[in-house]
Amino acid sequence: MPLRLKKEISEEEFYEHFCNIKTPHQTLLCFSLKEDDKTLWKLWGHAYNNPGQYHAEILVLREIEDYLMANILNATKYTITWFLSYSPCHCCCDEITNFLMKFQIKIEFNIKAARPYYFDNDKNQKGLKILKKLGVLIKMMDFTDYEECLYLFVDPCMKFTAWPDLEVQSIANKMIFHHLFSKEDDRLDYHSFPIDDSFPVHTIAASDFESQVLVDKIPPGDPNKTPDKKDLVCRSGLRILLQKNCNTGLG
DNA sequence: ATTTTCAAT
Numbered sequence: 001m002p003l004r005l006k007k008e009i010s011e012e013e014f015y016e017h018f019c020n021i022k023t024p025h026q027t028l029l030c031f032s033l034k035e036d037d038k039t040l041w042k043l044w045g046h047a048y049n050n051p052g053q054y055h056a057e058i059l060v061l062r063e064i065e066d067y068l069m070a071n072i073l074n075a076t077k078y079t080i081t082w083f084l085s086y087s088p089c090h091c092c093c094d095e096i097t098n099f100l101m102k103f104q105i106k107i108e109f110n111i112k113a114a115r116p117y118y119f120d121n122d123k124n125q126k127g128l129k130i131l132k133k134l135g136v137l138i139k140m141m142d143f144t145d146y147e148e149c150l151y152l153f154v155d156p157c158m159k160f161t162a163w164p165d166l167e168v169q170s171i172a173n174k175m176i177f178h179h180l181f182s183k184e185d186d187r188l189d190y191h192s193f194p195i196d197d198s199f200p201v202h203t204i205a206a207s208d209f210e211s212q213v214l215v216d217k218i219p220p221g222d223p224n225k226t227p228d229k230k231d232l233v234c235r236s237g238l239r240i241l242l243q244k245n246c247n248t249g250l251g
Numbered sequence: 252a253t254t255t256t257c258a259a260t
Contacts, residue, residue, distance in 0.1 A: 023254095029257095050257090116256085
């Protein structure tokens with residue numbers, strides 16, 4: 001099954017697909033949808049591309065679209081977060097663009113990609129630029145993002161173990177993105193690349209995960225199972241209780 | 252089975 005709702009990925013899947021020095025012939029997308037500033041996700045899961053048919057992004061966009069069509073009045077703001085093993089191709093960028101145009105609501109869209117996808121392709125570059133222009137927060141994953149992805153989609157109790165050269169590859173990827181996005185400004189800040197204090201490599205990542213995920217732990221009153229809920233139980237050492245209570249709906 | 256960019260060879 002290419003798309004699975006409310007399912008974590010295994011540790012093996014995580015390291016296989018998100019390791020930025022590997023290049024698997026498949027794409028994995030972990031996604032979540034949040035309403036307003038609620039802690040609990042209303043929709044989450046992961047998807048692989050359907051070989052020969054649909055890219056993972058398309059499958060997930062469809063799912064989110066269906067949800068929004070049915071629940072559009074639930075909130076005034078939605079937050080969509082994607083962890084993608086490859087950056088979206090230009091077709092998927094177009095689809096994301098169409099998706100964002102379709103809904104007259106505030107959607108914060110975060111995309112974190114482990115590695116670039118056919119970056120020499122001008123169309124792909126252009127597609128990413130358009131997303132950026134539309135306000136999509138798009139970045140290459142670094143240590144903190146991997147940590148966050150593992151925490152949210154694998155197991156909040158698991159410690160992330162970096163592979164050799166994670167940092168080097170991540171910085172290289174970020175430089176590629178930085179270069180792409182700075183080309184957009186017609187200003188000639190070209191010379192400041194890549195060594196510049198304002199260069200996002202060292203600054204972007206830490207904030208979100210630490211402030212929103214690690215700190216913001218509110219007991220969920222929602223029957224929806226989310227990784228947050230798991231963590232809460234985990235931390236208080238009552239993991240078995242969760243498993244027991246999963247079926248009873250006890251929060 | 253190999254190489255390895257949402258497979259193709």
